[in-house]
Amino acid sequence: MREGKQIIHMDQDAFFVSVEIKKDRSLAGKPVIIGGTSDRGVVTSCSYEARKFGVHAAMPARMAKMLCPHAVFIRGNMDAYSKASHEITDIIREKVPLFEKASIDEHYIDMTGMDRFYGCMTYAHELRQTIIKELGLPISFGLSVNKTVSKMATNECKPNGEKNVVASDVQPFLNPLSIRKIPGLGEKTFIKLSDMGIKKISTLAQIHPDQMSMLMGKNGLSLLQKAKGIDNSPVIPYAEQKSIGTQCTFKADTIDVNMINNLLISMVMDIAFQLREKKKLAACITVTIRYSNFEDVTRQASIPYTSLDSTLIEKAKELFRQVYTKRMLLRLVGVRLSSLVNGFEQIDMYSESQEQYSLVQAMDRIRKRFGEKAITRASVLGIDV
Template identity: 60%
Template structure:
């Protein structure tokens, strides 16, 4: 039986929320992100995109391309609130929902065509979301997640597109290979060097040849180009917290060691947050002394998933906790009040250098393991022989 998958995507989500708060921004080129030249664009309006501005672009370049742009620092807490509103509306009505990011959802509504008609049902859901939130949203409906997502891209802004099963390949064929989820700049350049520009051309290359060129990703891209994607819609469950703790073989008062261990623990958790597309707004540090007394301190913060601010906060909390100067038996860190987010994770305040650093470090970790790389000082100080991390 053919599946019916809906992909819902809020249009220029951060910008749309700001326009709800300030109607003077409607129809203007708007940039959300770091306000300094070293900042990064987290989101931009369609008016700004006409000048060549895009997300993750250095703010300095965006200002050159669009000198009249209005720059807004952004409010992650407010965006999270609107994201939750949208998610609540969807989960109340759809049988299976996957929250892919702060502004994207996949829905599996297979079988509903017997009762309502899937296109009509998705259309009515979109109308309810817009009416109750005031936010523009687009959707694509088709046989799988890939085609639905591509259809959403073609429906934007503020539109909807239904690609019926017999029309999947004729819909995909004339589109640029850039439209395929998973085709980044590097892959695009490799394929263009082979003369591949349109999806139809890509379908005519054998999967074996693409495997030799791009590895497993090449086979995945070939399948997507041919409208093949069996990936299920994974039911949405909001993870409430992430945590880690260490119990020492021998109780310690070595503060320098505890600082380094805290930093390593934070970096382990922040990588998990970024991998799972999550942000935290509450940090808790836990200490257990040698007499088994256990104390905790927590702090509410601006949403983030980046190492630097979270390392600083955990150290501050540790300094407030560690007042007895007793031997420490256990130390732990927990990040809670999580919300969905992704590459926007803290572009309101981070520089392009920091952004690129985190991207590069996460890429190495995904390939070689979570402990493959760390910042100097975060490796375990127990012995020089144990420090096998890459440090810089």
């Protein structure tokens, strides 16, 4: 019996593309690109066949078309991808004792202590087969002693694979890999380490902690730990994922709907910015009002995973219209985003032009430099444009 933790990392293979292939089997085996349907668009996801030509997520559509002119471009359907994501989570929830939804298409499962009852590798294999059979979507998994190594194991066996890295094999598994393979290691860090001759994990693992601390501070020490196969981060129960929200109690009870709508826009922009700062996406939004008689009324809606202002604002305004049914003074309004998962905002790119998405990024940079209230929509200020 193996000792220590048993962590499974499950990751959908080219998730958005797989959902499209499930709907249209003629796409199987073809270079498929999600997003980038206009010259100003950006690639959201692509099939492994397209990746062979150098196409990757976040690439400008023009470049993708130059690299792979015969690819099938699909605008994308975030509703379908979110639905499939929830279905996968529901299956995992029924089958395992503890799991974390790490992003829209990946989960960590803590099976520590379960080997005495049922082999973890066997159980993971059967869970994977259940997902494939019930949903018709390919999925891969890695099983190892912690989240970092299990994720790296998954990445090495994709697509449509399984890999078990036992404790005694962790360092031999990691050593020959490029430092690029370490989760969380960005391009700038890769270039910096490469310029120093550190290209393989085996080399990085031999660096003295004091030297790594001098080079990169706490981030350097974290990378060094990962290179040695050490990661003590826990699997965070999905039910405990926190929400982000805000509310406002009016100085005087009001019935001014236009003012409240503008306030909602401002509130949503603030919490959407917080969401992007935390690199998270939300799949649920809730609007709450309190009447002057202290009656609270709440409406909630599931939404495609997002952190973009436009989607969240429209849904918040729609929920407010549903919840405010009495012609009575209001004393409070609140909005909350929940069902949070980790992820960067690429999944609305196919519905936004590159310029529009760049605008959101530019506004975030202004907020980071001058404060969250430094920029807002003209409509919030009551300015006609």
